[in-house]
Amino acid sequence: MSGPVAGVPLLDIARGNSPLREEFIEALAGVIDSGRFLFGPEVSELEREVARLSQVDHAIGCASGSDALLLALMALDIGPGDEVIVPSFTFFATVSCVTRLGATPVFADINPRTFNIDPAAIAAAITPATRAIIPVHLFGQCAEIDAICRLATQKDIAVVEDAAQAIGAAYHSRAAGSWGQIGCFSFYPTKNLGGMGDGGMLTATDASMAERLRLFAAHGMQPRYHHRVVGINSRLDTFQAAVLGVKMKHLSVAVAARQENAARYTEMFTDAGLDEAVVLPAVDPHAYHVWNQYAIRIEASQRDTLRQHLAADGIGSEVYYPIPVHAQACYASEPWSRVELPETERAAREILNLPIFPELTAEEQERVVASIGSFFAKQNRAAA
Numbered sequence: 519m520s521g522p523v524a525g526v527p528l529l530d531i532a533r534g535n536s537p538l539r540e541e542f543i544e545a546l547a548g549v550i551d552s553g554r555f556l557f558g559p560e561v562s563e564l565e566r567e568v569a570r571l572s573q574v575d576h577a578i579g580c581a582s583g584s585d586a587l588l589l590a591l592m593a594l595d596i597g598p599g600d601e602v603i604v605p606s607f608t609f610f611a612t613v614s615c616v617t618r619l620g621a622t623p624v625f626a627d628i629n630p631r632t633f634n635i636d637p638a639a640i641a642a643a644i645t646p647a648t649r650a651i652i653p654v655h656l657f658g659q660c661a662e663i664d665a666i667c668r669l670a671t672q673k674d675i676a677v678v679e680d681a682a683q684a685i686g687a688a689y690h691s692r693a694a695g696s697w698g699q700i701g702c703f704s705f706y707p708t709k710n711l712g713g714m715g716d717g718g719m720l721t722a723t724d725a726s727m728a729e730r731l732r733l734f735a736a737h738g739m740q741p742r743y744h745h746r747v748v749g750i751n752s753r754l755d756t757f758q759a760a761v762l763g764v765k766m767k768h769l770s771v772a773v774a775a776r777q778e779n780a781a782r783y784t785e786m787f788t789d790a791g792l793d794e795a796v797v798l799p800a801v802d803p804h805a806y807h808v809w810n811q812y813a814i815r816i817e818a819s820q821r822d823t824l825r826q827h828l829a830a831d832g833i834g835s836e837v838y839y840p841i842p843v844h845a846q847a848c849y850a851s852e853p854w855s856r857v858e859l860p861e862t863e864r865a866a867r868e869i870l871n872l873p874i875f876p877e878l879t880a881e882e883q884e885r886v887v888a889s890i891g892s893f894f895a896k897q898n899r900a901a902a
């Protein structure tokens with residue numbers, strides 16, 4: 519082969535969407551012709567499908583994963599004086615829903631092997647003011663949700679699952695979003711079920727909770743122009759639901775491709791003798807992992823130079839997340855932000871996320887692994 523070696527993108531959304539172009543256009547044309555841009559039948563159909571996939575009786579569309587989290591806490595009536603236990607090694611929205619409502623986030627450190635919130639740290643953080651726990655199923659792998667739910671039940675605390683990255687994931691064969699009182703999903707384009715814009719979904723096992731979530735997502739209005747509670751306006755629109763309905767049909771194939779890619783990386787890194795230079799992602803034996811991210815760990819002093827080396831080879835990578843939420847500037851003056859979370863802080867310094875999207879080829883994965891191999895070979899030569 520001649521010519522420049524093509525790079526490997528972190529994510530190539532167009533590669534996944536282009537084979538479905540005709541299906542999307544047909545579905546979107548149907549919405550245009552119907553004129554039902556809100557509350558169209560595509561929305562309730564998607565709600566039914568997400569409910570089925572998530573093994574719950576109820577699913578409620580909303581405008582984003584961030585809104586799903588906010589609505590969950592609103593429906594649980596969480597506010598000033600209440601404490602909510604959250605991880606800090608997560609996307610901001612897991613925590614901002616708590617502070618938006620005037621409640622206090624209490625951070626629990628993570629298990630360094632899975633990056634997920636540690637049940638023992640949760641147990642240590644519970645106080646009489648604890649009203650809810652928000653475990654995040656990070657990177658597509660469930661947190662130890664059985665232990666978390668046991669703790670919560672004993673203390674009469676609600677569990678809101680942040681399953682934004684984990685649609686279709688499971689723990690002990692029970693779906694993400696079916697363990698807690700409420701599950702929160704995101705259809706942000708990079709998620710495993712990604713839309714063409716923003717979108718989100720709530721799941722609930724209890725019918726009256728589902729009704730409350732729907733009420734809060736519709737300005738607390740019932741019947742029309744009678745407002746029973748102060749809610750927000752948060753809807754999944756019909757265009758997004760139509761797009762997501764098309765993608766839903768292909769979700770299990772896409773997830774299987776992510777799982778194959780993850781297994782192939784692990785094999786390639788091991789075969790290349792790189793499984794000591796980098797820490798490969800650990801899979802909890804009870805988890806059905808859907809691999810929204812493939813996260814490796816690298817010694818902190820080398821992480822950013824490795825990223826530069828990959829970038830020079832045209833290989834995309836990302837750091838999810840470089841700054842834990844408790845260390846964000848907007849929370850600097852909050853007394854609750856002054857906590858020590860050694861595993862969270864170490865993960866933020868060491869983590870590196872590699873391309874794992876479903877259409878990634880084995881040949882592209884070879885290039886990623888070869889580039890990382892050449893980085894360490896160069897390091898070893900420099901050290902010699």
Ligand SMILES: *Cc1c(COP(=O)(O)O)cnc(C)c1O
Nearest residue numbers: 582583584609611682704705706
């Ligand atoms: C993406 C994400 C959210 C927020 O979802 P949006 O749809 O972007 O608002 C919340 N929590 C986690 C863990 C996420 O990854």
